[in-house]
Amino acid sequence: MEQVQFNSMMSMTASADLFNRFGVLLLSRGQPITATIRELLEKHEVYVWSRQNNKSDLTKQKKIFPKDIYTKLVGSLWSIYHDAKLIQPEHIEKTVSLVEAILKELKSQTIYFDSKQFNLSKFRQYDQGTFIHSINVALLTAVTGMNLGYRSRKLKNLILGALLHDLGKLRVPKEILNKPGNLTGQEFDLIKQHPCLGAEMLKNVRLLPGVIASVEEHHERWNVKGYPHGLTGSTIHLDAQIVAVTDVYEALTADRPYRQGIPPYQALEMIFAWSGRDFNPDVVQAFRQALILYPENSIVTLNTGEMGMVVAVNKQFPTRPVVRLLFDSNGRTLNKEVFVDLLQNLTCFIECVEFKEEAS
Ligand SMILES: [Fe+2]
Numbered sequence: 001m002e003q004v005q006f007n008s009m010m011s012m013t014a015s016a017d018l019f020n021r022f023g024v025l026l027l028s029r030g031q032p033i034t035a036t037i038r039e040l041l042e043k044h045e046v047y048v049w050s051r052q053n054n055k056s057d058l059t060k061q062k063k064i065f066p067k068d069i070y071t072k073l074v075g076s077l078w079s080i081y082h083d084a085k086l087i088q089p090e091h092i093e094k095t096v097s098l099v100e101a102i103l104k105e106l107k108s109q110t111i112y113f114d115s116k117q118f119n120l121s122k123f124r125q126y127d128q129g130t131f132i133h134s135i136n137v138a139l140l141t142a143v144t145g146m147n148l149g150y151r152s153r154k155l156k157n158l159i160l161g162a163l164l165h166d167l168g169k170l171r172v173p174k175e176i177l178n179k180p181g182n183l184t185g186q187e188f189d190l191i192k193q194h195p196c197l198g199a200e201m202l203k204n205v206r207l208l209p210g211v212i213a214s215v216e217e218h219h220e221r222w223n224v225k226g227y228p229h230g231l232t233g234s235t236i237h238l239d240a241q242i243v244a245v246t247d248v249y250e251a252l253t254a255d256r257p258y259r260q261g262i263p264p265y266q267a268l269e270m271i272f273a274w275s276g277r278d279f280n281p282d283v284v285q286a287f288r289q290a291l292i293l294y295p296e297n298s299i300v301t302l303n304t305g306e307m308g309m310v311v312a313v314n315k316q317f318p319t320r321p322v323v324r325l326l327f328d329s330n331g332r333t334l335n336k337e338v339f340v341d342l343l344q345n346l347t348c349f350i351e352c353v354e355f356k357e358e359a360s
Pocket of ligand 1: 165166194218219247
């Protein structure tokens with residue numbers, strides 16, 4: 001943290017988060033500085049968090065996906081496919097323009113986005129779950145693919161396949177897709193047909209093998225235990241191996257009509273556990289590097305009840321950042337610097353996070 005002259009920050013709004021010398025937040029970035037607040041701040045030593053850090057393995061890069069573009073993408077995908085029976089070339093043409101919109105936003109190889117933060121109420125009247133899921137999977141797939149060296153046309157086709165991967169679900173009755181509780185064997189068999197149904201819906205259009213594979217093979221597993229064909233290892237197209245990981249992560253974290261999603265760190269730890277069993281370890285590695293769970297400066301609550309701010313994220317262990325505590329478990333402000341390294345304190349974990357929308 002470095003001290004700043006408050007007078008030098010004179011403006012109508014705070015240009016950064018302002019802290020006192022104990023690290024207690026005095027005013028959030030963007031908040032208006034009224035005459036009373038100005039008077040109070042002038043009595044304090046005002047600090048901002050320093051951006052300098054010498055540890056090279058810590059990453060500060062972040063990219064927050066814009067809410068308005070995200071919402072538009074979901075709406076566009078819905079309007080292209082909601083009543084499609086058989087896909088025609090013009091459907092694909094429109095979808096490629098969505099791929100281009102995604103790529104325009106994703107300039108970096110890391111991403112942070114949280115669809116739960118986005119207001120999608122205008123789509124609630126439709127069975128929009130598949131479309132929200134497909135956009136999320138496409139975003140996660142895009143950054144994972146970039147980390148694996150996908151570029152230009154290859155990358156575009158990878159994203160296209162991710163957008164289309166669950167197309168076959170449009171042919172599965174909604175009551176089964178959204179059924180709370182356990183599915184009967186027959187219902188599950190019906191759901192398991194969606195990869196082949198999706199591939200069949202694409203038979204009128206010319207697409208590269210990777211695109212079709214993302215649709216038909218995204219439920220295949222590295223260890224043969226997947227469906228529909230029981231493929232194994234590298235006989236599964238790499239595009240489909242990537243979509244397999246991002247699809248499972250998204251499905252675990254997303255809220256469904258019948259259950260709440262699990263926290264991102266927990267989903268990511270499950271994906272790690274299944275690396276080499278269900279998923280290609282190289283893909284899991286690229287996915288891990290692509291995802292920012294806790295952007296730096298996000299405010300988190302630990303399972304101990306303490307609250308703090310994420311001050312460093314280790315690329316190798318993104319679920320376990322270093323947290324600078326701000327409040328104890330009783331909500332009292334701390335008057336000394338306490339850092340919790342979650343990599344060292346394995347019984348401690350992040351229970352929830354308050355994200356700030358902040359363009360990088
Ligand atoms: Fe699927």
